[in-house]
Amino acid sequence: MARKVMTEKKKKRNVVKKILLTLFIIALLVFIGLVIAGALHKGPLKGWFKGKENVPIEIKVLDEVKDYGYKISDRDTAYYKEEFAKLKEIINEKEVDEKKYSEYVARMFVNDLYTMSTKVNKYDVGGIEYYHVDDLDDFTKSVMENIYKTMLDDTYGTREQKLPEVKSIETVSVNETTYKLGTNTVKAYEVKLKWTYVNDMGYDTQGTVIVVQQNGTEKWSVVDFQPKL
Numbered sequence: 001m002a003r004k005v006m007t008e009k010k011k012k013r014n015v016v017k018k019i020l021l022t023l024f025i026i027a028l029l030v031f032i033g034l035v036i037a038g039a040l041h042k043g044p045l046k047g048w049f050k051g052k053e054n055v056p057i058e059i060k061v062l063d064e065v066k067d068y069g070y071k072i073s074d075r076d077t078a079y080y081k082e083e084f085a086k087l088k089e090i091i092n093e094k095e096v097d098e099k100k101y102s103e104y105v106a107r108m109f110v111n112d113l114y115t116m117s118t119k120v121n122k123y124d125v126g127g128i129e130y131y132h133v134d135d136l137d138d139f140t141k142s143v144m145e146n147i148y149k150t151m152l153d154d155t156y157g158t159r160e161q162k163l164p165e166v167k168s169i170e171t172v173s174v175n176e177t178t179y180k181l182g183t184n185t186v187k188a189y190e191v192k193l194k195w196t197y198v199n200d201m202g203y204d205t206q207g208t209v210i211v212v213q214q215n216g217t218e219k220w221s222v223v224d225f226q227p228k229l
Contacts, residue, residue, distance in 0.1 A: 057120070057157040065091060068219050069129050070108075075118045077165055080111050098213075099189060102220050103174045105130050106191035106209035109222050113143070114195070114203060116163040120155060122148035132214060132221040134182075147203075165198040172206075172229065179212050179223060188212045189220075192229050 062081075064071040065088055072084045087104040090097065112126035119126060125143045128136060152161045172192040179188035191209045204227040213220050 054156065056155050059120075063088075071129065077115055077118060079167065080108075080115060080118075083108055083111055083169070096218070098220070099174055099176070102189035102211040103171055103191055105211050105220050105222065106189075106193060107169050107171065109209060109225070110193055110195060110207060111166045111169060113147070114164055114197075115166045116148065116151060117165045119148070119151065119163075121153040122151040127222070130222050132212065132223045135223060162199070162201070164201050164203050167196045167198045169193055169195045177210075179210055181212060181223065186212050188223070194229075 060074045062072050062074055062076075063084065068091065070084070070087065072081050076084075083104070087101075087108055090101050090104055109127040109130040112130065115126060122144050125140045125148065127143075128140060131139050151163065152159050170193065172194055173190075174192075175190045177188050177190045178185050189211045191211060192207075193209065194206045196205065197203065206229050207225060207227045208229060209222055210224040211220050212223050
């Protein structure tokens with residue numbers, strides 16, 4: 001009789017083991033299914049794969065002035081877009097006001113240069129479309145090695161680093177002057193500016209920009225910038 005009781009207990013244990021094993025297999029299959037769904041961007045685990053898919057962010061151009069190389073994208077700030085619209089109005093006038101145009105070239109340059117929050121990485125240097133082509137390489141290198149040197153990469157849209165964003169710009173003065181460009185002395189405008197940020201992080205808040213006309217074009221560009229008045 002005792003042997004028979006032990007046999008029944010053993011059978012019950014075996015049944016329990018089989019049930020547990022079956023449940024484990026089902027749970028494992030469900031988990032694998034969720035992981036696959038996540039990899040395909042479906043289901044509750046799709047968040048697991050954010051930042052792991054290596055898909056770069058897409059930047060869309062919203063507006064541009066083709067003959068001048070000026071553009072705005074969906075990453076640009078509302079203030080930058082507002083200033084861009086003013087610059088575009090100035091350029092589209094039948095007779096372009098050189099002084100006003102130079103002022104806004106300087107304003108856009110500073111806005112783009114110091115609004116680092118919209119940049120993808122330190123190689124995405126702001127202000128280059130407003131800088132004179134002859135000195136562009138030196139300017140770009142200087143910005144990457146100084147102002148942008150601590151900027152983290154945001155190729156995949158995962159950067160959490162806080163970076164400066166220009167909030168407003170004040171034109172202090174715009175004066176006609178001359179500038180030595182190579183072996184030639186050319187007409188120029190000296191534009192003095194002050195600016196503020198959404199959050200003050202210790203970056204420059206004032207500067208002097210020299211703007212000249214690029215040879216053979218109607219485009220005026222920055223040839224010199226000093227972060228002081």
